[in-house]
Amino acid sequence: MENLSHSEENYLKEIFHLSAQSNDRVSTNHLADRLNAKASSITDMLRKLADKELVSYIKYKGCRLTDEGERIAVQIIRKHRLWETFLVKKLSFGWEEVHEVAEQLEHIDSEKLIDSLDHFLDYPKFDPHGDPIPNKDGQIEYRSSKLKLIDVGIKSRVEIVRVNEDSLSLLKFLEQQELTLGTVIEIMEKFPFDDSVRIKVNGERNINLSKKVIENISVKLLDE
Amino acid sequence: MENLSHSEENYLKEIFHLSAQSNDRVSTNHLADRLNAKASSITDMLRKLADKELVSYIKYKGCRLTDEGERIAVQIIRKHRLWETFLVKKLSFGWEEVHEVAEQLEHIDSEKLIDSLDHFLDYPKFDPHGDPIPNKDGQIEYRSSKLKLIDVGIKSRVEIVRVNEDSLSLLKFLEQQELTLGTVIEIMEKFPFDDSVRIKVNGERNINLSKKVIENISVKLLDE
DNA sequence: ACTATTTTTTAGACATGACTAAATATTTTA
DNA sequence: TAAAATATTTAGTCATGTCTAAAAAATAGT
Ligand SMILES: [Mn+2]
Ligand SMILES: [Mn+2]
Ligand SMILES: [Mn+2]
Ligand SMILES: [Mn+2]
Numbered sequence: 001m002e003n004l005s006h007s008e009e010n011y012l013k014e015i016f017h018l019s020a021q022s023n024d025r026v027s028t029n030h031l032a033d034r035l036n037a038k039a040s041s042i043t044d045m046l047r048k049l050a051d052k053e054l055v056s057y058i059k060y061k062g063c064r065l066t067d068e069g070e071r072i073a074v075q076i077i078r079k080h081r082l083w084e085t086f087l088v089k090k091l092s093f094g095w096e097e098v099h100e101v102a103e104q105l106e107h108i109d110s111e112k113l114i115d116s117l118d119h120f121l122d123y124p125k126f127d128p129h130g131d132p133i134p135n136k137d138g139q140i141e142y143r144s145s146k147l148k149l150i151d152v153g154i155k156s157r158v159e160i161v162r163v164n165e166d167s168l169s170l171l172k173f174l175e176q177q178e179l180t181l182g183t184v185i186e187i188m189e190k191f192p193f194d195d196s197v198r199i200k201v202n203g204e205r206n207i208n209l210s211k212k213v214i215e216n217i218s219v220k221l222l223d224e
Numbered sequence: 225m226e227n228l229s230h231s232e233e234n235y236l237k238e239i240f241h242l243s244a245q246s247n248d249r250v251s252t253n254h255l256a257d258r259l260n261a262k263a264s265s266i267t268d269m270l271r272k273l274a275d276k277e278l279v280s281y282i283k284y285k286g287c288r289l290t291d292e293g294e295r296i297a298v299q300i301i302r303k304h305r306l307w308e309t310f311l312v313k314k315l316s317f318g319w320e321e322v323h324e325v326a327e328q329l330e331h332i333d334s335e336k337l338i339d340s341l342d343h344f345l346d347y348p349k350f351d352p353h354g355d356p357i358p359n360k361d362g363q364i365e366y367r368s369s370k371l372k373l374i375d376v377g378i379k380s381r382v383e384i385v386r387v388n389e390d391s392l393s394l395l396k397f398l399e400q401q402e403l404t405l406g407t408v409i410e411i412m413e414k415f416p417f418d419d420s421v422r423i424k425v426n427g428e429r430n431i432n433l434s435k436k437v438i439e440n441i442s443v444k445l446l447d448e
Numbered sequence: 449a450c451t452a453t454t455t456t457t458t459a460g461a462c463a464t465g466a467c468t469a470a471a472t473a474t475t476t477t478a
Numbered sequence: 479t480a481a482a483a484t485a486t487t488t489a490g491t492c493a494t495g496t497c498t499a500a501a502a503a504a505t506a507g508t
Contacts, residue, residue: 007465028486041466043487048464060473060486091340101334108332110325116315231495252456265496267457272494284456284503 002052002072006107009076010035011045012054013106015065016073025062071138078134080106081127082117088128089121095128095180096171129171130162130181130218149185149209149217150195157186158219170216177207184222226276226296230331233300234259235269236278237330239289240297249286295362302358304330305351306341312352313345319352319404320395353395354386354405354442373409373433373441374419381410382443394440401431408446 004012014034018026028046032039050057054069065073083105087093093101108114115136118124125141127133134140143161152158160183163174174180179201188206189198195211228236238258242250252270256263274281278293289297307329311317317325332338339360342348349365351357358364367385376382384407387398398404403425412430413422419435 005464029484037465038467039486040468040488044465062486087337087340091337091344093336093340097336101332101337104332104334108325108328110328112317112321113311113315113325116311116317120315229494253454261495262497263456264458264498268495286456 002054003109004072007045008049008054009072009107011049012065012069012073013076013080015055015063016070016077019064025058025064027062031063074134074138074140076106078136078138079108079114081131081133082114082121082124084127084129085121085124085133086117089124094171094175095165096168096175098128099165099168126162126181128181129165130160131165143218143220145220147219147221149197149214149219150211152187152219152221154187154190157184157222159184159222160217161220162218164216167216170213173213174217177201179217185219226278227333228296231269232273232278233296233331235273236289236293236297237300237304239279239287240294240301243288249282249288251286255287298358298362298364300330302360302362303332303338305355305357306338306345306348308351308353309345309348309357310341313348318395318399319389320392320399322352323389323392350386350405352405353389354384355389367442367444369444371443371445373421373438373443374435376411376443376445378411378414381408381446383408383446384441385444386442388440391440394437397437398441401425403441409443 011031014031015026018030018034028039028042031037031042035042046055046057046063049055049069050063053066054072055063055065057063080102083102084098087098087101088095118136123135124133132140132142147158149158149160160179160181162181163171165171179185184202186200186203187197188200191197195214196208197214198206198208200206235255238255239250242254242258252263252266255261255266259266270279270281270287273279273293274287277290278296279287279289281287304326307326308322311322311325312319342360347359348357356364356366371382373382373384384403384405386405387395389395403409408426410424410427411421412424415421419438420432421438422430422432424430
């Protein structure tokens with residue numbers, strides 16, 4: 001309901017993401033790191049957001065979203081992921097190109113726009129990176145398991161369902177290797193000395209993947 | 225090329241529109257009026273834009289866009305009109321609902337986005353109000369004649385090709401009366417005492433239109 | 449040509465969001 | 479548990495974009 005600045009919205013969104021990982025209060029430095037800002041700037045903004053009752057903020061103890069703050073954060077994430085989906089599905093963007101533009105588009109303020117877009121895209125459940133898209137009411141259908149490729153045992157067959165979108169170069173690499181969502185992978189061999197693995201892709205070709213790669217890919221187990 | 229604030233972009237756009245009407249320098253007060261800001265704010269901003277060589281500004285004499293300023297203004301207008309077209313054509317917005325959202329979308333900074341959108345829309349020549357959409361190179365195909373409905377003689381048959389988008393209520397009225405782009409009109413009678421007219425719409429029904437309405441509709445003559 | 453009116457600029461202020469450097473709290477380590 | 483290291487806040491500054499009120503310039507009216 002409130003009218004927030006782009007900056008305020010980015011803070012809420014980032015607090016939501018960090019809370020999801022640790023479920024503890026989010027620390028000032030952690031936020032500073034993610035938002036590419038100085039800790040002092042974070043303190044200032046947390047005060048403002050606390051005044052607006054969008055976060056609970058305790059000096060030296062970090063912050064946490066209020067219900068209202070979380071509601072808003074989820075709506076911004078909804079917009080972000082719907083726009084990313086639009087860019088890939090309708091405008092033929094690559095999955096490594098969409099995040100930057102979505103960072104801008106997520107701040108457009110029009111409920112009618114986003115609901116129309118949702119309809120136009122036929123109510124997609126996941127964005128191009130496999131992250132769930134909150135619905136109009138803010139509900140998020142998380143995947144039942146959060147299995148990472150790095151934790152999969154040898155000889156298991158799995159399907160790629162999500163990749164961490166944070167690294168542009170990872171996305172480019174995966175695209176180039178044709179390791180997109182839906183790709184079926186079998187773990188052929190594990191190399192403990194550097195945590196890399198050898199995999200078979202779509203039952204066809206074998207390739208090696210480094211630890212850095214496989215810890216950023218989420219999969220689901222395929223039963224034989 | 226430069227990175228401009230939303231505010232700076234809005235100034236450039238408005239200077240462009242006002243220049244198109246008067247082709248004289250644009251006055252501080254005229255801008256203040258259109259931008260809903262005080263004259264002193266305009267002076268401040270014109271100084272800044274002059275520093276960036278986007279306008280030529282002469283104290284007490286008003287301003288005018290430089291070539292670079294005009295280039296940027298046209299690109300913003302291109303974005304605005306393409307987004308309006310997208311909203312109507314793809315998301316089923318009414319023509320009276322699009323301007324407000326386009327005011328936000330026009331500031332999204334991504335050349336790839338706007339060129340993809342242009343392609344997706346199949347390179348439209350006109351926006352939902354009949355205004356020409358500049359192409360990628362900034363070229364604008366203006367209509368050959370700028371005939372307004374108010375200047376059309378009795379018994380002439382004309383087609384609506386453009387409406388002034390500035391008034392929400394006018395757009396709603398025209399929509400409701402089914403006076404949309406492409407509608408064919410014949411002037412049946414003119415009433416000099418209030419400059420209103422009686423017209424026949426699509427050869428079917430007769431209605432009366434006030435001066436306020438007919439001075440905001442542009443038409444093209446249909447030869448018999 | 450002088451005065452009145454209108455337009456525009458200047459001066460000074462405020463809100464926002466960010467920064468640096470210094471001070472203070474908290475946590476870690478020995 | 480006391481010093482060292484780390485994390486966080488405070489104090490003071492800056493840039494941006496806006497405003498009000500007062501001063502100055504341009505224009506209009508007699
Ligand atoms: Mn993203
Ligand atoms: Mn994503
Ligand atoms: Mn418009
Ligand atoms: Mn328009």
